[in-house]
Amino acid sequence: MTKTSINRRKFVKGISAAGGYTIAAPYVKTAYSAGKLSLGIWSHWIPGADNVLENILVSWGEKNGVEVKVDFITSIGNKLLLTAQAESRAKTGHDVFSMGVWMTSMFKNKLEPLDDVVEDIIAKHGPLLDSAKYYAHLDGHWRSAPAPTGSFFDSMVSRIDLFKEHAGIDLQTLFPANNKRDANRINDWNWESFLIAAEKLYNAGKPFGGTIAATPDSRWLAALFTSYGAELVNKDGEITVDSDEVRQVLEFMSKLTQFMPDSVYAWDDSSNNRWLISGEGSAIFNPASAWAVAKRDNPEIAKKLWHHDVPRGPKGRYRPDNSQFWGLWDFAENKSAAKDLLRYIAERHVVDACVKASKGYDIPLIISHFNNNKTWVEASPPDGVLYNYPMIGDEKPVAVAHPAPPEIASQISTNYVIANLTARVTAKGQSFKKAISWAENELEGIMR
Amino acid sequence: MLITALKTNKEIAEMATNPWLIKQGITFEHFNYLFTKTPFLTFFKNTIIVTISVVIITMIISVLAAYSLSRLKFWGSGVLATGIFLTYLVPETLLFIPLFKIVGWLGLLNSYWVLVLVYPTLSVPFCTWLMIGYFSSIPKEIDEAALIDGANHMQMLLKVFIPVAMPGLIAATIFAFTVSWAGFLYPLAFIYSESEMVLTVGTVTTLIKGDVFHWGGLMAGALLAAAPPVIIYAFLMDYYIAGLTSGATKG
Amino acid sequence: MKNNALYIWLRQKPRIAFFMCLPLILMVLCLIIYPFIYSIFLSMLNKAETKFVGIGNYLFLFKRETFWLVVQQSIFFALVAVFFKALIGFIAAHSINAIPSKGQRKWRGMLLIPWVIPPALSTLGWWWLFEPTYSALNWFLKEISLPAIPWLSETFWARFSIILVNIWVGAPFFLIMYLAALKSIPEDLYEAASIDGANYRQKLYYITLPMMKNIISITILFSIIVTFANFDIVRVLTRGGPIDTTHLFATYAFRVGIESGDIPLGASVSLFMFPILAILAFIILRSVRKRALEV
Numbered sequence: 001m002t003k004t005s006i007n008r009r010k011f012v013k014g015i016s017a018a019g020g021y022t023i024a025a026p027y028v029k030t031a032y033s034a035g036k037l038s039l040g041i042w043s044h045w046i047p048g049a050d051n052v053l054e055n056i057l058v059s060w061g062e063k064n065g066v067e068v069k070v071d072f073i074t075s076i077g078n079k080l081l082l083t084a085q086a087e088s089r090a091k092t093g094h095d096v097f098s099m100g101v102w103m104t105s106m107f108k109n110k111l112e113p114l115d116d117v118v119e120d121i122i123a124k125h126g127p128l129l130d131s132a133k134y135y136a137h138l139d140g141h142w143r144s145a146p147a148p149t150g151s152f153f154d155s156m157v158s159r160i161d162l163f164k165e166h167a168g169i170d171l172q173t174l175f176p177a178n179n180k181r182d183a184n185r186i187n188d189w190n191w192e193s194f195l196i197a198a199e200k201l202y203n204a205g206k207p208f209g210g211t212i213a214a215t216p217d218s219r220w221l222a223a224l225f226t227s228y229g230a231e232l233v234n235k236d237g238e239i240t241v242d243s244d245e246v247r248q249v250l251e252f253m254s255k256l257t258q259f260m261p262d263s264v265y266a267w268d269d270s271s272n273n274r275w276l277i278s279g280e281g282s283a284i285f286n287p288a289s290a291w292a293v294a295k296r297d298n299p300e301i302a303k304k305l306w307h308h309d310v311p312r313g314p315k316g317r318y319r320p321d322n323s324q325f326w327g328l329w330d331f332a333e334n335k336s337a338a339k340d341l342l343r344y345i346a347e348r349h350v351v352d353a354c355v356k357a358s359k360g361y362d363i364p365l366i367i368s369h370f371n372n373n374k375t376w377v378e379a380s381p382p383d384g385v386l387y388n389y390p391m392i393g394d395e396k397p398v399a400v401a402h403p404a405p406p407e408i409a410s411q412i413s414t415n416y417v418i419a420n421l422t423a424r425v426t427a428k429g430q431s432f433k434k435a436i437s438w439a440e441n442e443l444e445g446i447m448r
Numbered sequence: 449m450l451i452t453a454l455k456t457n458k459e460i461a462e463m464a465t466n467p468w469l470i471k472q473g474i475t476f477e478h479f480n481y482l483f484t485k486t487p488f489l490t491f492f493k494n495t496i497i498v499t500i501s502v503v504i505i506t507m508i509i510s511v512l513a514a515y516s517l518s519r520l521k522f523w524g525s526g527v528l529a530t531g532i533f534l535t536y537l538v539p540e541t542l543l544f545i546p547l548f549k550i551v552g553w554l555g556l557l558n559s560y561w562v563l564v565l566v567y568p569t570l571s572v573p574f575c576t577w578l579m580i581g582y583f584s585s586i587p588k589e590i591d592e593a594a595l596i597d598g599a600n601h602m603q604m605l606l607k608v609f610i611p612v613a614m615p616g617l618i619a620a621t622i623f624a625f626t627v628s629w630a631g632f633l634y635p636l637a638f639i640y641s642e643s644e645m646v647l648t649v650g651t652v653t654t655l656i657k658g659d660v661f662h663w664g665g666l667m668a669g670a671l672l673a674a675a676p677p678v679i680i681y682a683f684l685m686d687y688y689i690a691g692l693t694s695g696a697t698k699g
Numbered sequence: 700m701k702n703n704a705l706y707i708w709l710r711q712k713p714r715i716a717f718f719m720c721l722p723l724i725l726m727v728l729c730l731i732i733y734p735f736i737y738s739i740f741l742s743m744l745n746k747a748e749t750k751f752v753g754i755g756n757y758l759f760l761f762k763r764e765t766f767w768l769v770v771q772q773s774i775f776f777a778l779v780a781v782f783f784k785a786l787i788g789f790i791a792a793h794s795i796n797a798i799p800s801k802g803q804r805k806w807r808g809m810l811l812i813p814w815v816i817p818p819a820l821s822t823l824g825w826w827w828l829f830e831p832t833y834s835a836l837n838w839f840l841k842e843i844s845l846p847a848i849p850w851l852s853e854t855f856w857a858r859f860s861i862i863l864v865n866i867w868v869g870a871p872f873f874l875i876m877y878l879a880a881l882k883s884i885p886e887d888l889y890e891a892a893s894i895d896g897a898n899y900r901q902k903l904y905y906i907t908l909p910m911m912k913n914i915i916s917i918t919i920l921f922s923i924i925v926t927f928a929n930f931d932i933v934r935v936l937t938r939g940g941p942i943d944t945t946h947l948f949a950t951y952a953f954r955v956g957i958e959s960g961d962i963p964l965g966a967s968v969s970l971f972m973f974p975i976l977a978i979l980a981f982i983i984l985r986s987v988r989k990r991a992l993e994v
Contacts, residue, residue, distance in 0.1 A: 071558075078957060085962075509722045528724070531727070537977055538731060545965075572726060630818060632931055673816075673817060678812055685808070
């Protein structure tokens with residue numbers, strides 16, 4: 001068995017060396033894709049989503065004569081990351097492994113370059129989101145390919161009733177569940193006007209809440225920084241945290257935090273969901289999962305939720321983004337089959353099935369796959385709750401600490417420098433100067 | 449915990465209700481969910497296998513070593529005794545990364561036998577020390593008498609030392625049991641299949657889904673996971689204390 | 700006694716002795732010493748693990764504000780937590796020892812519960828009490844019209860919370876160790892003291908404490924090690940926050956090494972624990988030995 005697979009690999013290698021690669025044939029290389037393939041895949045929050053994906057993968061395997069085995073691994077307690085560390089060091093384990101957000105840059109030297117796969121995908125389906133490219137296209141090579149599950153945006157999730165009653169904003173007309181939005185009115189939906197709304201909601205006892213703690217959900221802050229043009233490190237890798245833009249955004253945050261609950265400094269990724277579902281809060285940044293859980297645990301609240309665009313800053317409207325990829329370990333046994341599978345999962349019908357199974361939580365990374373997806377249009381109650389969850393306005397998805405080089409951005413992100421910098425000013429009451437000089441010191445450490 | 453385990457999801461989600469009381473009726477849905485929808489019983493079985501193996505291995509290694517170190521002084525035994533203690537100072541958070549390599553080389557990644565292999569590194573140093581302490585306190589006259597009767601070292605260990613040092617042995621067993629029952633980091637790092645998972649990590653990973661919590665299930669799981677050690681303790685502690693009070697180790 | 704022929708015979712059995720230690724030696728070599736040396740090697744590589752940088756990572760750590768914060772916090776955390784664990788354990792052991800043996804069983808069982816529940820799970824229970832939105836403790840405070848306490852979001856309370864949970868988990872360990880020690884103090888010593896007219900406090904000072912000295916120091920030593928290297932509690936409750944003010948060595952090493960993918964630096968942070976603990980162990984063990992020789 002192993003012997004034949006080695007022969008096959010050599011054969012495939014021979015073909016691509018001989019220029020077979022430029023044919024850019026899609027995934028239909030059935031004859032070569034035999035053998036076994038094991039996948040270590042991020043386990044989905046949404047019940048049932050894992051089964052749908054597993055069925056897709058296994059039936060692909062049956063059609064192509066590949067024995068596909070899928071292990072779903074949770075990212076709770078960094079389990080996915082730990083397992084990846086274990087496998088990359090032990091040089092054994094799965095062939096294909098989930099690479100969430102920064103994992104591609106962490107493991108880039110241990111992953112098989114996937115230029116051929118991703119270029120085929122782009123040739124067939126069109127380009128990927130810029131933010132996605134930023135995570136996975138490193139040192140001039142695609143190190144991982146788009147995953148069909150697990151990518152999401154943090155849209156705003158707000159209470160329709162509370163915004164209407166206390167802030168005088170009708171979210172359903174401002175961000176309607178159809179394509180007739182009024183660009184001018186949305187233009188006024190910016191951080192300054194949001195501040196006024198936040199104050200009113202706070203006074204009504206139902207504030208806005210956003211995590212300012214060392215947890216991935218604090219990426220809404222990073223998007224806020226980007227929308228003010230506040231860069232901690234610029235695209236050339238120079239520390240630029242000591243800037244007017246950073247001071248401006250810190251100034252803004254000292255105002256906004258007055259109208260936020262103090263507990264945001266201790267929130268983890270699920271705190272904001274629970275807070276919204278409990279009925280205490282009026283707005284959070286989150287993917288579709290808060291609404292999905294509310295639907296199960298507190299349907300009265302779920303009916304009053306609305307997903308919509310984030311406020312605009314002086315330098316644009318940026319929505320926090322979290323992209324997932326699948327990488328191929330360099331020690332993988334069956335690379336040709338794995339590459340075929342990676343091409344297959346970028347197909348439209350696979351992505352649509354995954355979006356549906358995740359109840360609209362997952363977003364595709366390939367731009368054309370956003371079009372005409374019924375899941376977001378039909379989600380209910382209330383009708384159209386997810387219509388604006390895939391970005392349809394002037395928003396851009398952005399990674400934490402963009403545009404710093406990805407290796408540095410990943411360190412800024414995983415050391416939660418932005419949340420810490422903000423909390424130093426807003427919770428600890430440090431002067432801008434002191435907090436910024438702390439950040440400079442921290443960034444120097446990160447760039448070593 | 450017990451209370452949350454018996455609550456409905458809906459009541460848990462509502463802020464206004466008293467978290468210490470159950471108003472909307474007791475539910476066993478969380479226990480039911482654990483047993484039917486999650487591989488909880490598999491976790492349980494795996495944990496028991498791992499724990500029993502670890503306790504046995506620990507006891508064999510540490511009793512042999514403790515006997516040898518406390519009675520049969522040999523070249524380097526003093527250094528070894530101190531060395532064993534020092535190994536206790538090496539934190540597991542440091543060891544688990546290099547262990548990836550060893551585990552991978554042995555082909556034990558994602559198998560609960562890896563825990564049987566690595567847990568003793570946490571339990572043996574302490575148990576050995578504990579047993580050295582107990583063995584040293586056994587009066588030398590006892591083993592001399594046994595040797596005169598023609599007993600060899602094995603017989604002496606089994607017939608004299610182990611019965612006399614029973615409380616120490618029980619204390620060490622309890623310790624080894626706790627270590628392997630409660631271990632978290634190693635299973636988190638080394639095991640990913642549900643079929644190989646143990647209770648601690650399994651409960652947490654199957655019941656917390658990102659920002660979705662199964663509070664009730666989590667508490668129910670924690671309760672069930674805590675029950676066996678509590679029972680075993682209550683049982684063993686009596687022997688432990690009884691052994692102590694019988695006066696075998698006085699002096 | 701030392702010149703007894705049998706004793707000499709015993710001493711001449713190094714081979715059997717070595718053989719009996721062999722499993723231990725093998726385990727320690729393969730699963731502790733080798734990985735330990737390997738991590739020392741790892742800690743001397745650059746981030747991508749492609750270049751040898753010697754003690755570069757350590758020098759680098761010395762310049763980091765956050766690292767020194769972690770050092771201070773770990774020491775503070777270990778000292779405070781162990782002090783209270785020892786105190787509470789001592790008091791509890793005394794009280795239990797004082798009640799008649801029939802009732803003891805029940806109390807012993809109950810007081811041991813915190814120690815036997817896997818900390819990773821019991822901490823989740825605590826988290827439910829502290830957690831920002833549903834905090835069951837705050838609900839209680841609200842009922843008796845007291846202001847809510849920001850258990851995990853303010854530095855002081857966050858430190859308070861993790862120390863409290865650590866004491867809750869660790870005190871029973873002291874309890875059993877002390878209880879065993881108390882039971883092994885011969886009754887007649889107390890009787891003799893009573894005849895001499897000693898009061899309770901004098902008995903405590905002149906009999907109980909000196910008799911328990913060794914067990915107290917060893918238990919404290921072990922507890923310091925475990926507390927110093929604590930991971931679960933901080934990880935579940937605060938993940939090092941707010942603003943890194945509850946990070947300990949282990950959690951910080953995890954943040955740096957695993958979450959941020961800088962394994963060599965994470966290994967350096969972890970290794971830093973070793974000399975601190977080794978010095979402490981040396982001091983405590985030496986005094987124990989000395990006393991053991993005196994006895």
